[in-house]
Amino acid sequence: MPEGPVRQAFAAELEHLRLQVEVMGVRVDENLERTREVLRTGDVDLAALTVQADDLIDAMNVSLTERCYDLLTRESPVAGDLRFIVSVLRVLSELERIGDLALRVVKLAPEWELLRRHHETFDILLSMADTAVEQYRTALRAWAAQDLGLAAELADQRPMEAFTERFSRELLGIDGPDAVLAAVRTLVAGRSLDRIADHAAIIGARIRYLITGDPAHLTAEIR
Numbered sequence: 001m002p003e004g005p006v007r008q009a010f011a012a013e014l015e016h017l018r019l020q021v022e023v024m025g026v027r028v029d030e031n032l033e034r035t036r037e038v039l040r041t042g043d044v045d046l047a048a049l050t051v052q053a054d055d056l057i058d059a060m061n062v063s064l065t066e067r068c069y070d071l072l073t074r075e076s077p078v079a080g081d082l083r084f085i086v087s088v089l090r091v092l093s094e095l096e097r098i099g100d101l102a103l104r105v106v107k108l109a110p111e112w113e114l115l116r117r118h119h120e121t122f123d124i125l126l127s128m129a130d131t132a133v134e135q136y137r138t139a140l141r142a143w144a145a146q147d148l149g150l151a152a153e154l155a156d157q158r159p160m161e162a163f164t165e166r167f168s169r170e171l172l173g174i175d176g177p178d179a180v181l182a183a184v185r186t187l188v189a190g191r192s193l194d195r196i197a198d199h200a201a202i203i204g205a206r207i208r209y210l211i212t213g214d215p216a217h218l219t220a221e222i223r
Contacts (some may be wrong), residue, residue, distance in 0.1 A: 057142025128193040135200040154204025
């Protein structure tokens, strides 16, 4: 039996919502790229631009969240629609959190020389930033294509574990008169980058659940 016009309109609104989430994801990606550059160069002007751009991301999060609630109240969605809207709410939360974690790194720009002075930990931070951006971009592709393979890859992998042991060892080895402050600031950056990758994995887990409808996949969202 063909869908009625109301149902077709609702389906079109859901697709539009999916695309709007993708646009917000691109804005987050742009800020992540700025974050990586700020970490690499210490550019305080770019850091300020990144902070300003996050305001737009926050505004998009509020607007799209309200849109989800509106869609839930205007029509009783079927199970698949409900799963999609609830998943959008979860993905929006993850995108917003990734943006906030990026700002933690960006706000270290005034102390960039302190971070860079300790070459071993600084090099690890740069590699962690590359990995975090790569993981996030995989999540963005998985969302855009609703790709189960990419989503599963994200949910199951923990690429930051490759840096954990060395990072901890080098962090403890920081010395000099600024050792405590340098270690604290480096830990903030490293922890933030690690969490960005975790939140990208959570997006992958949510996409996998959205596509399959299997609630067993929800356990992969616990990070």
